[in-house]
Amino acid sequence: MQNPYRHFATFKHTNKQIMQYWKKLSSAEQDKRITKALEQNVNYSLGISLGVPASTLDDKVFYDKASFLKDAPLLRTYVHNPNHIGCHTLGESEPFFKGTQEIEREVIELLSVDMLCAQEESCDGYIAAGGTEANLQAIWVYRNYFQKEFKASAESIALLASEDTHYSIAKASNVFGIDFFPVKVAFDSRKILKEEVDKIVATAIEKGKKYFIIIANMATTMFGSVDDLSVYTDAMEKFAAPFKLHVDGAFGGFIYPVSDPGNSLSFANTQVSSITLDAHKMLQAPYGTGVFLIRKGLMQYVYTQEAQYVNGMDITLSGSRSGANAIAVWMILQTYGYYDWQEKIETLLKRTDWCCNALRERGVRYFRHPKMNIIAIRATDIEKTIAEKYFLVPDTHHDNPNWYKIVVMDHVGIEQLKSFIMDLK
Structure with a gap:
């Protein structure tokens, strides 16, 4: 039996200024990397992949010869339709999609180390459905x-x-x-x-x-x-x-480690064993794109031994999953790089600050964590018609709400916030 008290440890954190993996890449560099990955995946056109229960998207429905695909590596990936079943950070995986699996491994390492302060190669993980x-x-x-x-x-x-x-x-x-x-x-x-x-x-x-x-x-x-x-x-x-x-x-994972890099909710804290992120929120990846990260030595507890026909066996709840979603996360992270992403988060937080100051001036009560971009407004301090006009989300749809929330994202600029504030009585 393992020592149940081994988790108790002192939290230490050093704010790393040098990113190990989170670099900014040009569109051409990304295209080259993804093209190489797709070339390493199974090529169905050769006609020799007789046992693989998969293929490209049906070309009678999804035309794969469109000229714009040559300039759209993510769309090309969707057409190629890689299946990333399993967890590619440990053991073996299906060899048919090894090129794009490698990019998924890069995403897991980047997020674990550069975003969440893990030691190199100390975490497993995969791109989940959310x-x-x-x-x-x-x-x-x-x-x-x-x-x-x-x-x-x-x-x-x-x-x-x-x-x-x-x-x-x-x-x-x-x-x-x-x-x-x-x-x-x-x-x-x-x-x-x-x-x-x-x-x-x-x-x-x-x-x-x-x-x-x-x-x-x-x-x-x-x-x-x-x-x-x-x-x-x-x-x-x-x-x-x-x-x-x-x-x-799931919400704060792409914001809070940047806005408060000395926080204790990272892998620098030995009491933390795993972390969920959600790329289809702040990262603006396609819906159905979450991230699961966990310290090595734990993922093996959910091996599905019955999945003998899957190389490496399955170890995830979702089973088959789209490799294109991993490519989407990789592209977004490499397009920004750490410092452009930091600048984006700082911009959103400044807009949130502006809105909070305006609410305070009008005596509107709210809750807001100072390092986050969500503002929860007391329902009694705002007319329901205004909340509905601006699509504010209530804490309940079944009873009278106590709170309505604003989420300051890319599309929520000062002009939109100013219009909302002007409508408040």
């Missing part, structure tokens, strides 16, 4: 980990997260048969209440829970609030409870 899948993947891994290493039953494992946590955690509770214990937060500050964590953990233990899977938020979906890990880890130490800690950065 943040929901990535969160479920983490809980699947840790359920199996506790079952194998501690002979735990599902009934003895608890999910622990704040009440502001994404609904995917409740979904995981249902899928994996693990009880979910949500923790109350303060209404105005959205901070997790330490006394509530202690109370919830004590209640869970009374109900027979011995092992904990903790979900910490790197920006909640509704509020952009960021969790303090110590309220969880202090409780685990107090009750001497073995745990695994997963960071849900």
Whole structure:
């Protein structure tokens, strides 16, 4: 049995100024790299890939001779239709798509090391179908980990997260048969209440829970609030409870590490075992593009031994998945490079600052984490017609909402925000 207390370690972080992998590449350089990758993938036109249950997109529907494809490497990738089943950062993978798999490995290493402060080659991961899948993947891994290493039953494992946590955690509770214990937060500050964590953990233990899977938020979906890990880890130490800690950065993962590089929700913190990112939000990748990152030595707990016909076997919830989504993430990251991405985030935060100042001048109450681009406005301080006019999202569609949120993204400029402010009474 492994030592259940080995997680407790001092967090250290050094803000790296030199990016190991996150470089800015021109369109021509990207095209050359992707073209080479596609050439290394299976070529169906040769007619010798008789056993591969795949092909290019149907050319009767998706015309693959269009002239514009030569200048559109992502669209060419979609036409080539690479299947990235499995996890390509460990073991073997299907050799038919080795070229584009290598680009996916580059994405995982770039995000782990340059964005989230991991040591080189210390993480596994894959491009998932979204943040929901990535969160479920983490809980699947840790359920199996506790079952194998501690002979735990599902009934003895608890999910622990704040009440502001994404609904995917409740979904995981249902899928994996693990009880979910949500923790109350303060209404105005959205901070997790330490006394509530202690109370919830004590209640869970009374109900027979011995092992904990903790979900910490790197920006909640509704509020952009960021969790303090110590309220969880202090409780685990107090009750001497073995745990695994997963960071849900589905919204904040491409913002918060840049806006607050000294934060504790990264792989520099040895208590963090895995992180979810969501490229189809702030990164503006195609929908269905999440990222799952996890320390090496853990992903193997979910090997699907029955997938013998898959080289390397499957190890992901989604199974077959589009390699084109990995290419899309790689292209966006290489188009910006770290410093242009940093400048973009700073611009969005300044727009958010402007809006918050304008709301404050009008006496409108709101919550906003200073390093995030979400503003949650008290529903009582804004007319419903205004909220609907500007497509503000409520915290509930079924009852009277308590909050409406604004998300300051690329398309939300000062002019749009000024129009909204002018409409407020």
